[in-house]
Amino acid sequence: MSGKRTLIPDWAKRTTEDLLVTHGEGPHVVVTGISPSGDIHVGNLREVLVGEAIANALKTCGAGVHFVFHADTIDPLRRIAPGVPEEYERYIGHSVSRIPDPEVCHASYAEHFLAPFEEALRRMEIDIEVVRSHQLYEDGFYAAVTREALLHTAKLREILQKVSGRKIPEHWSPYLPRTTEGRLGGVRILEHLPEENKVIFVDEDGWEDAADYSKGEGKLGWRVELAARWKALCATFEPFGKDHTSRGGSTDTADQMAQEVFRYPVPGRYEYEWIQIRGRGAMSSSKGIVLLPGELLKIMSPDALRRMILGRDPGRALDLDLTEGFPRFMDEYQASSGQLLVPFTHLVTISQIARGDTDAAVEMLLQGGYREAVSDREKLAENLAYAHNWAQNWASEPLKLGLLELSEAVEAARGLDETQLQYLNEVASLLEGSMDGDTVQSLLYTKAAEHGLKPKQAFAAVYTVLLGRESGPKAGPFIVSTGVWLAQQRFLGVIRDTMAGGVEG
Numbered sequence: 329m330s331g332k333r334t335l336i337p338d339w340a341k342r343t344t345e346d347l348l349v350t351h352g353e354g355p356h357v358v359v360t361g362i363s364p365s366g367d368i369h370v371g372n373l374r375e376v377l378v379g380e381a382i383a384n385a386l387k388t389c390g391a392g393v394h395f396v397f398h399a400d401t402i403d404p405l406r407r408i409a410p411g412v413p414e415e416y417e418r419y420i421g422h423s424v425s426r427i428p429d430p431e432v433c434h435a436s437y438a439e440h441f442l443a444p445f446e447e448a449l450r451r452m453e454i455d456i457e458v459v460r461s462h463q464l465y466e467d468g469f470y471a472a473v474t475r476e477a478l479l480h481t482a483k484l485r486e487i488l489q490k491v492s493g494r495k496i497p498e499h500w501s502p503y504l505p506r507t508t509e510g511r512l513g514g515v516r517i518l519e520h521l522p523e524e525n526k527v528i529f530v531d532e533d534g535w536e537d538a539a540d541y542s543k544g545e546g547k548l549g550w551r552v553e554l555a556a557r558w559k560a561l562c563a564t565f566e567p568f569g570k571d572h573t574s575r576g577g578s579t580d581t582a583d584q585m586a587q588e589v590f591r592y593p594v595p596g597r598y599e600y601e602w603i604q605i606r607g608r609g610a611m612s613s614s615k616g617i618v619l620l621p622g623e624l625l626k627i628m629s630p631d632a633l634r635r636m637i638l639g640r641d642p643g644r645a646l647d648l649d650l651t652e653g654f655p656r657f658m659d660e661y662q663a664s665s666g667q668l669l670v671p672f673t674h675l676v677t678i679s680q681i682a683r684g685d686t687d688a689a690v691e692m693l694l695q696g697g698y699r700e701a702v703s704d705r706e707k708l709a710e711n712l713a714y715a716h717n718w719a720q721n722w723a724s725e726p727l728k729l730g731l732l733e734l735s736e737a738v739e740a741a742r743g744l745d746e747t748q749l750q751y752l753n754e755v756a757s758l759l760e761g762s763m764d765g766d767t768v769q770s771l772l773y774t775k776a777a778e779h780g781l782k783p784k785q786a787f788a789a790v791y792t793v794l795l796g797r798e799s800g801p802k803a804g805p806f807i808v809s810t811g812v813w814l815a816q817q818r819f820l821g822v823i824r825d826t827m828a829g830g831v832e833g
């Protein structure tokens with residue numbers, strides 16, 4: 329684990345101090361979880377990162393910690409995720425662990441959505457145990473709490489009715505057996521056989537069947553399961569999003585069920601707010617507004633991602649700006665971790681010119697006076713890749729560059745007039761490798777005036793040959809950052825080719 333990550337933010341420090349008072353010295357079990365019934369996005373990652381911050385804070389205080397990600401793989405599919413074929417409607421009510429992968433690349437529907445998230449957790453080196461609820465049920469891990477729930481059916485029903493304010497049917501059961509068609513629930517429990525871990529139930533068509541709850545032949549209903557799993561997992565802390573913590577919501581019922589039925593203390597809690605993507609709205613798998621952690625790991629390091637997703641305080645809503653505001657975030661992040669060597673926008677320019685050639689990037693950075701930035705080449709290569717990926721996927725047009733190859737530059741220069749070409753010719757003969765950005769800039773201005781060109785026409789000639797467009801970043805510093813030799817070579821190459829073409833033509 330890196331040193332940076334053990335830096336404990338204030339909100340986590342306060343939450344942990346409270347937790348140590350209310351739940352003792354430990355060992356602690358921090359639980360997070362999600363139902364993999366659609367894309368698991370960075371809003372969900374926020375929950376894991378809140379849990380990680382608390383787990384780290386507990387460790388810093390010397391407490392033993394077990395950090396768990398509970399993938400709710402036995403959960404029934406409620407609605408099909410965007411992009412999944414309509415014929416999947418027939419799997420509504422089936423456990424996501426038992427539904428085939430719509431894209432046939434994983435063992436199940438659940439694994440299809442869980443796998444990329446798990447991969448992100450691995451890449452972020454999060455010290456977490458990922459468990460799958462269908463396996464826990466099949467292994468009998470939840471048998472004791474299921475029995476307990478069934479034995480207290482009346483009390484659980486009463487709590488559910490009182491807290492949710494809804495009329496709960498007379499024949500309600502905390503346990504949902506799986507029918508022969510594979511659906512969870514929708515049946516009536518006739519009898520509970522606690523010694524055999526079984527319930528006898530009758531389905532909608534009047535058929536009687538039995539389900540063994542120590543073998544995963546059903547599951548607890550969500551609200552009961554929440555309280556039951558706290559007890560089974562010995563949870564002492566769990567963060568929740570605001571969708572669960574509203575009045576009469578799932579945590580309200582689970583809290584009472586834990587105390588009055590399962591006789592288990594309610595775990596410590598942190599309520600995190602949602603994340604929205606600027607210009608797109610609140611993140612939501614069912615609406616298809618998602619951003620996967622893996623997408624963000626293409627444009628920043630795991631630690632930068634931690635910083636971004638947690639924000640100053642995860643109890644506050646976060647408006648993710650991945651476009652115009654992103655370079656500033658990166659610069660602030662680098663500065664706060666003592667590594668601001670090159671401004672992000674500059675790396676963006678260089679990464680697009682170098683196109684994966686680290687040697688060329690090093691040359692440009694040295695020309696620009698960024699000596700320190702080239703000392704760790706591996707790190708530099710990584711940062712260039714982040715900057716390049718950002719430019720490809722998120723940057724606005726002015727930041728998207730692409731230095732032309734010589735042949736492309738010759739093609740682009742066909743649109744220039746005689747004066748512009750003479751201007752470039754003279755500039756090329758006067759450029760020197762030792763010049764800085766300002767010197768080049770004033771050279772470009774002086775020579776424009778001498779050739780009777782308006783600055784706009786002169787600079788358009790420069791940008792056309794270098795970038796294939798009429799405007800671009802401030803020309804002097806840009807030429808220096810690409811390497812003066814390179815601009816010189818492009819200008820002279822274009823002149824030579826155009827003149828040769830002229831002779832032939």
Ligand SMILES: [Zn+2]
Pocket residue numbers: 429431432433434439440441
């Ligand atoms: Zn798949």
